[in-house]
Amino acid sequence: MKRKTTEVKSAERQPVKKSVAGVKRKGYGKSSVHNRDISSKDVFSNPVLCAQFLRDNFDIPFLQNVQPEDIEDISSRYHPYLGTEFESDSVQKIRILDIGKEKDSVVEAENEPPFLISLIDHKSLVDYDVAMQLLRYMMCIWTAYKKELEAKHEGITRRKEFRYPVIIPIVYFEGEAKWTAARNFRERISRESQFRKWIPDFRYELVTVCAYSNEELLNRGDEMSLIMLINKIQNDADLEQFLRLPADRLNQIVKDSPEHVIDIIVSAMESLCFKIDVSAEERLKCVRKVREREMGYLWENMEKISIQEERRRTEEQRKLAEEERARTEEQRKLAEKERCRADEAEEKLKAAEEMIRQLKDSIGRIE
16 A cells, blocks of 8 residues: 555646547447547657556566655657657666766766656557567667767767667557467567578567456556456457446545546546446546545446446347348339239230230221
8 A cells, every 4th residue: 555655646747638549449238430549649748647557567676665656647748750640659668776976977877767758559450560560760869869868978889788678568458369479689680590680689578468367457457457357358258358347446445536637537438438328427436426426336336237247148139130121022022023023913904905906906897
């Protein structure tokens, strides 16, 4: 609890971000142009959530005690270089307090940066070229860092002791499928085993949301893991499991959450409501419950309903409607055949009447 209190106090100074990006995403339930997904950029640009994410998911000593005040979102610096391709991704500058303290001057300290950088790339589908994409991002970050340092101290990057900051590339994957893309950059290069010593290499970290059980995420007891629990919902079974989570444990997570973190959780819940086709009235109730810190009572009436059973009933109704439509179509075809037969009989009758008329005319002329 001590850590969480520190986060809340330090995070209250951060500006509130409420923007929710509309994205195309394969979900379930009714398809709608109004379906919205919370932007991963909103999540990871929030220092409280980003600190929790880095502490929870990586066994990296420098990140074990990272706090919100140690994190600076610097993503916007790279938009001019990378454009829209980079919009959903996040670059965080993380202070490492024990580096640079012993240096005698600013220049000496800048030879070895007192920070590292986390580069978080959000994916909802497996992307086999993600390692190359991450390398482009990393080169952009290092190039910008060189320009910044050269502007302050001309020639500093040519010194033997100069070092670039560490970049930890991370892929945050929310898809249902197994992640099958290569994790090492060199595996994207032809004949890498034969020419390995000439090929640059790095390995990116992978966080697969669906790889965690609900209990694992719930045991972490923080808001970032709650958002991962919500984003983990991909089908009816996932939703049922979420609705069965202990109300008191969910409420405990958001009990002391700062308002700007609640804003992001609200956005996540709104996105879920759109995906499962909850009514507007129910969606507003859900938002109110989140803001009241009552996460355990989002859909009180839905807890008594088997979502899968309701979906089965809907499917049965759809099949019955389809069968009825097929019967109606068959009846229409039969009626059409009967009409054609009647038309054909009428044509034959007219032809016979015409023949009789012509015979009568012939007999009349003979007489």
